[in-house]
Amino acid sequence: METEADDVNRAMMLDGNAVAGRFAALFGAEMTTSLTECASCGQDHMMGALLAFTHAPGVVLRCPSCEAVMIKLVETPRGVYLDARGAAFVRIAR
Amino acid sequence: MNLPLQWQLATIAAVRSETPEVKTFSLHLPDWMRHRAGQHYDLRLRAADGYEAQRSYSIASAPETEGQVQLTIEKINDGEVSSFLHEVAVVGDRIEVRGPIGGYFVWEAALGGPLLLIGGGSGVVPLMAMLRHRAAAGSRVPTRLLLSARSYDDLIYREELDALAADGSGFEVFYTLTRSQPSDWHGYSRRIDAAMLATVAGPLGRTPLCYICGPTLLVEAAANGLAEIGVPANRIRTERFGPSGS
Ligand SMILES: Cc1cc2nc3c(=O)[nH]c(=O)nc-3n(C[C@H](O)[C@H](O)[C@H](O)COP(=O)(O)OP(=O)(O)OC[C@H]3O[C@@H](n4cnc5c(N)ncnc54)[C@H](O)[C@@H]3O)c2cc1C
Ligand SMILES: [Zn+2]
Numbered sequence: 001m002e003t004e005a006d007d008v009n010r011a012m013m014l015d016g017n018a019v020a021g022r023f024a025a026l027f028g029a030e031m032t033t034s035l036t037e038c039a040s041c042g043q044d045h046m047m048g049a050l051l052a053f054t055h056a057p058g059v060v061l062r063c064p065s066c067e068a069v070m071i072k073l074v075e076t077p078r079g080v081y082l083d084a085r086g087a088a089f090v091r092i093a094r
Numbered sequence: 095m096n097l098p099l100q101w102q103l104a105t106i107a108a109v110r111s112e113t114p115e116v117k118t119f120s121l122h123l124p125d126w127m128r129h130r131a132g133q134h135y136d137l138r139l140r141a142a143d144g145y146e147a148q149r150s151y152s153i154a155s156a157p158e159t160e161g162q163v164q165l166t167i168e169k170i171n172d173g174e175v176s177s178f179l180h181e182v183a184v185v186g187d188r189i190e191v192r193g194p195i196g197g198y199f200v201w202e203a204a205l206g207g208p209l210l211l212i213g214g215g216s217g218v219v220p221l222m223a224m225l226r227h228r229a230a231a232g233s234r235v236p237t238r239l240l241l242s243a244r245s246y247d248d249l250i251y252r253e254e255l256d257a258l259a260a261d262g263s264g265f266e267v268f269y270t271l272t273r274s275q276p277s278d279w280h281g282y283s284r285r286i287d288a289a290m291l292a293t294v295a296g297p298l299g300r301t302p303l304c305y306i307c308g309p310t311l312l313v314e315a316a317a318n319g320l321a322e323i324g325v326p327a328n329r330i331r332t333e334r335f336g337p338s339g340s
Contacts, residue, residue, distance in 0.1 A: 013310050017333045018150060020196045021136040025099045032198035048198025049332070 012055055016048040019059050022073070023047070026080060029092055037088040040068035047090070099195065100125070101138065103188045107162060112250050116216065117180060118154060118166045121191065126161050129153050131227040132200040132220045132305070132333075135163065135193030139175060149175045152219040152307075152333075153194060156226035163193075166250060168216040199333040201305060203228060207235035208298040210305075212286065212316045214242040217308025217335055218250050224305065225258060225265065237265045238302075240294045242286055242312060244273040268294050286312065288319040295323065304330045309338030 016032050023031040032048030043065040050070060051062040058074035063086070070086035084090060104121035111117055134152045139145070155164040169180040183189065201209065201224040209228075211221040218241055228237060243249045249269060259267045270282030270290065282290055295302055304325060306316045313334045320330055 010314075011310055011337045013334060014336055015332060015334045017134070017196055017199050018336075020134075020198075021099060021150065021192060024195055025192075030195075030197040032196050046198050048196070 009053065012053070014052040014054055016046070016050040016052055016061065018052050018054060019061070019073070020048070022059070027092060031092070034091050034093060036070065036090045038063040038066060038068060038070055039086050039088045041066040042088070099192050101190050101192045104191045106183060106185050106187045106189065109185060112166060113248050115248070116166060116168045116250050118164050119179065119183070120162050120164050121189075122162050123191070126163070127194060128157050129163070129194035130197070130200045130202055131157060131223040133194040133196045134220070135165065135191045136195060137175065138190040139178060140190065147174050150195070152223065154219045154222050156223060156230045158227065158230040166216065166219045166222070199305065199307070199331050201227070201303070203231040203233040203235070205303065207237060208302045209235055209237040210295050210298055210302040211237065211239040212304065212306040213239065214308025214312035215248070215338065216250065217312070217333070220307055220333065221305060222251050228265070229258060229263065234264045236298060238268065238294055238298060239265070240268045240270070240286065240290070242270045242272060242308070245271055246276050246279070286316050286319065288322040291316065291319040292323045295320070295325070300324065301326060301329050306330065307333040308335055310334040310336060311338060
């Protein structure tokens with residue numbers, strides 16, 4: 001069921017392009033054209049095409065096909081936490 | 095991009111009003127790097143008290159414009175960064191930027207077409223970089239732009255777009271005004287839908303290369319509309335700017 005909060009979240013939603021700078025700084029490479037596979041539905045997408053929610057503390061990237069959470073990124077003073085258990089793989093180009 | 099992304103201090107070299115709510119800032123960069131049309135810069139505001147705000151802004155200028163980049167920025171009411179740039183920043187000021195960033199929402203003449211560009215509000219900015227690049231590169235790829243704005247006066251780059259459409263290179267522009275229209279208006283007067291997309295995309299064949307950019311809900315509507323009229327998903331690239339100003 002869609003709630004009003006879902007609609008607001010939906011309007012605020014960004015995509016992988018919005019976190020391209022953060023990921024480039026982190027990985028030392030352009031990441032939006034990196035291929036990644038959703039662990040839930042098996043679809044491959046480029047990182048730029050993932051749905052991005054940046055209003056929580058940190059960043060949540062979801063699969064555009066099934067909306068499962070693929071990657072979470074939280075930056076803290078102690079370091080960056082990357083939770084990618086929702087991604088079967090992320091290919092970092094050479 | 096193989097170098098780590100570094101912040102640099104850009105100098106505001108010029109400011110130009112595009113519409114009542116939109117200004118273009120020309121930035122001189124000590125470490126200018128050729129960008130690809132569709133890429134953006136991150137911009138950071140910092141103060142001594144620890145305040146920090148960071149936003150992304152698409153590059154409006156063509157890669158062929160060397161030494162500087164132009165950012166076209168809409169003033170959002172109560173928007174931290176856009177209000178600062180509109181109301182406080184002046185020529186000669188320095189601001190921190192890093193870029194160019196991105197690779198997914200990028201078009202280069204070598205990618206060919208036919209090209210269908212769909213923009214809402216300031217979402218036209220990266221599309222303008224693509225059109226300026228197309229012109230600078232002498233590309234004649236059949237190209238159509240569908241641009242949505244609230245009113246005629248809110249159409250960013252209208253004069254330049256009309257001039258490009260008249261230069262005989264195979265570019266056509268279509269406008270839709272969602273809130274108010276001049277009395278003699280001949281363009282569209284509604285939100286982008288599948289029927290509008292079918293009309294605009296039709297002459298480009300079944301598999302145009304599509305770039306959609308603007309407020310999130312417009313991007314979703316246009317992407318769904320293109321799917322509805324049968325454009326394959328692998329021909330559609332999207333960039334969402336966030337909530338719309340309406
Ligand atoms: C990849 C990328 C490229 C972008 N390129 C451009 C560009 O070329 N030109 C441009 O003008 N903007 C662009 N944006 C949007 C820009 O990054 C900011 O989100 C926008 O300027 C608002 O920031 P602010 O600090 O002024 O407002 P905030 O202080 O962040 O927001 C203030 C209020 O306005 C709402 N709001 C937030 N963003 C928007 C928005 N985009 N429109 C309307 N309301 C909003 C918020 O929900 C909040 O209530 C881009 C965004 C992305 C992700
Ligand atoms: Zn999935």
